[in-house]
Amino acid sequence: MKKYExxxxxxxxxxxxxxxxxxxxxxxxxxxxxxxxxxxxxxxVYPDADYAELRRVVAEHEGVKSENILCSNGASxxxxxxxxxxxxxxxxxxxxxxxxxxxxxxxxxxxxxxxxLKEENEFIIGSDFIAGLxxxxxxxxxxxxxxxxxxxxxxxxxxIADVCAERNIICIIDECFMDLADNGYSMKGKMPVIKAFTxxxxxxGLRLGYIIGDTKICGDIKKxxxxxxxxxxxxxGGIAALNDGGYIEKSRIYIKREREFLTEELRKLGFKxxxxxxxxxxxxxxxxxxxxxxxxxxxxxxxxxxxxxxESFYRVAVKAHTDNAELIRELGDICx
Numbered sequence: 001m002k003k004y005e006x007x008x009x010x011x012x013x014x015x016x017x018x019x020x021x022x023x024x025x026x027x028x029x030x031x032x033x034x035x036x037x038x039x040x041x042x043x044x045v046y047p048d049a050d051y052a053e054l055r056r057v058v059a060e061h062e063g064v065k066s067e068n069i070l071c072s073n074g075a076s077x078x079x080x081x082x083x084x085x086x087x088x089x090x091x092x093x094x095x096x097x098x099x100x101x102x103x104x105x106x107x108x109x110x111x112x113x114x115x116x117l118k119e120e121n122e123f124i125i126g127s128d129f130i131a132g133l134x135x136x137x138x139x140x141x142x143x144x145x146x147x148x149x150x151x152x153x154x155x156x157x158x159x160i161a162d163v164c165a166e167r168n169i170i171c172i173i174d175e176c177f178m179d180l181a182d183n184g185y186s187m188k189g190k191m192p193v194i195k196a197f198t199x200x201x202x203x204x205g206l207r208l209g210y211i212i213g214d215t216k217i218c219g220d221i222k223k224x225x226x227x228x229x230x231x232x233x234x235x236x237g238g239i240a241a242l243n244d245g246g247y248i249e250k251s252r253i254y255i256k257r258e259r260e261f262l263t264e265e266l267r268k269l270g271f272k273x274x275x276x277x278x279x280x281x282x283x284x285x286x287x288x289x290x291x292x293x294x295x296x297x298x299x300x301x302x303x304x305x306x307x308x309x310x311e312s313f314y315r316v317a318v319k320a321h322t323d324n325a326e327l328i329r330e331l332g333d334i335c336x
Contacts, residue, residue, distance in 0.1 A: 006099075009299070016297035019327060022146075022280035022317040024180065024202040025258065026251050032201065035240035036233050047232035054235045058210055061242045062188060070218040071230045071238075075176050075196040075209035079140070080104045081224040082192070082211065086170050088137035094125055096147060096306035098174065101140040110138075116308055122274055123148035123282070127156055133163055139171040144181050147303055147315040149276030151178075154185055161190040170217070176200070176209075179248055180255055181278040188212040197234075199279070200248070201241040208234040255279045259318045265328040266316070269335050279318045285335075287311040292334050298327060 010018055048054075051071050059066045072078040083104040091105045095114045105112050115132050117123040123145070133139065141160070144151045157173070164171040176196045178184040187193055189212075196209035208230065211221065241247070255278070263281055266273040272284040282303070288311075290302045303313035318324070 013294060013299060014297060015299045017319070017323050017326060018299045019317045019319060020299045020301040020315070021204065022315070023199050023204055024251050025279065025319045026202065026247070026254060028202045029241065029244050029247050031244040032203065032237045032240045035236045036206070039232060039236040043232050046228055047230065047235055049227050051230050051235050054230065054238050057239050057242050062212055064188065064212055067215050068212055068218065069210055070213070070222055071208065071210045072225060073209070073229045074198060074207040075174065075194050076100050077225070077229065078194050078209050078211050078221070080107065081221050082172055083108055083110070083138070084224040085217070085220040086138050088170070090136045092132045092136045092139040094129070094141065094145065096123070096303070096308045097142045098146045099305065114307065117148070122150065124150050125152045125156065127159070130160060130163055133160070133167065133169055136169060139164070139169060140174060141171065142174040144177045144278045146177065147280065147301070147306055148274055148282045149177070149278045149280050151181055151184065151277045157187055158190070161187060164191065177278040180251055182252070182256060183277070192217050197238055197241055203237055203241065206234045206237045207231070208238045255318050258321055258324055261321070262316065262318060262324050262328070269328070269331055281316050281318070283314050283316055284312050285314070289331070289334065290314055293330060296330050298330055
């Protein structure tokens with residue numbers, strides 16, 4: 001199977017069910033679809049470079065001021081822009097976690113210190129993370145973390161925020177999966193927070209993310225972003241998504257039910273399924289299971305390129321019930 005940096009490699013494989021990408025299983029909402037289609041006639045002109053209406057709606061949704069919102073072409077663009085704005089010499093990064101933080105740090109020649117999450121602790125960040133903040137300029141924390149799907153303890157993240165404030169460390173919290181999680185919380189107002197419409201609203205192809213931060217960090221990052229980096233389609237879709245009342249709560253209820261179903265069934269099949277708070281599950285089982293599923297047109301996320309994980313680890317997205325049941329049937333046939 002061709003190695004791919006992220007999930008979603010449907011372009012080099014024959015895939016009928018894609019469990020490698022962890023977007024909202026409810027899919028793009030009718031309101032977003034209608035907004036993008038109805039706005040097509042305006043796509044022949046430049047979009048608002050300041051995306052004023054989008055920032056206003058995002059700010060209202062997040063309970064902050066418009067000047068505390070900066071948008072981007074997906075969360076990845078924001079991650080790289082933030083690193084270029086800070087230009088850290090040394091950074092702290094948990095492992096395993098989303099690979100784009102490491103790529104962004106390495107792109108500016110930053111030295112990276114790794115805080116290794118342990119399998120015996122369910123890959124949960126511990127209080128000893130704070131010790132690693134002694135000699136760094138910057139850090140990223142994915143919360144809930146990818147690929148484990150767990151939420152960090154709130155008291156710990158509060159302590160990390162206090163330590164970073166005392167030492168002038170820029171610690172950015174990636175909350176791209178938080179809105180789909182059980183018992184979620186946000187660190188906005190205490191640390192810069194990155195969020196995206198990609199996973200929450202199943203808008204991966206539209207590419208829309210944003211950061212919530214003070215005016216200085218937003219101003220510094222904006223200097224690193226190109227003009228017109230948020231398309232008219234993304235702006236229209238983002239506004240419509242945030243005005244789609246009830247979509248997120250409905251999504252959380254659905255995801256929790258299906259995550260519990262998948263976790264239980266995977267464990268019955270002999271997989272180690274780690275506790276997740278959001279819309280994907282980290283599992284451990286026999287190596288080669290991904291290749292065998294792909295032969296049947298089902299793609300799951302190999303975790304071999306996550307630092308600290310090997311070929312026995314996979315990430316499985318929570319999808320529609322019929323798809324989840326089909327995955328379990330196929331795995332049962334393979335493992336039986």
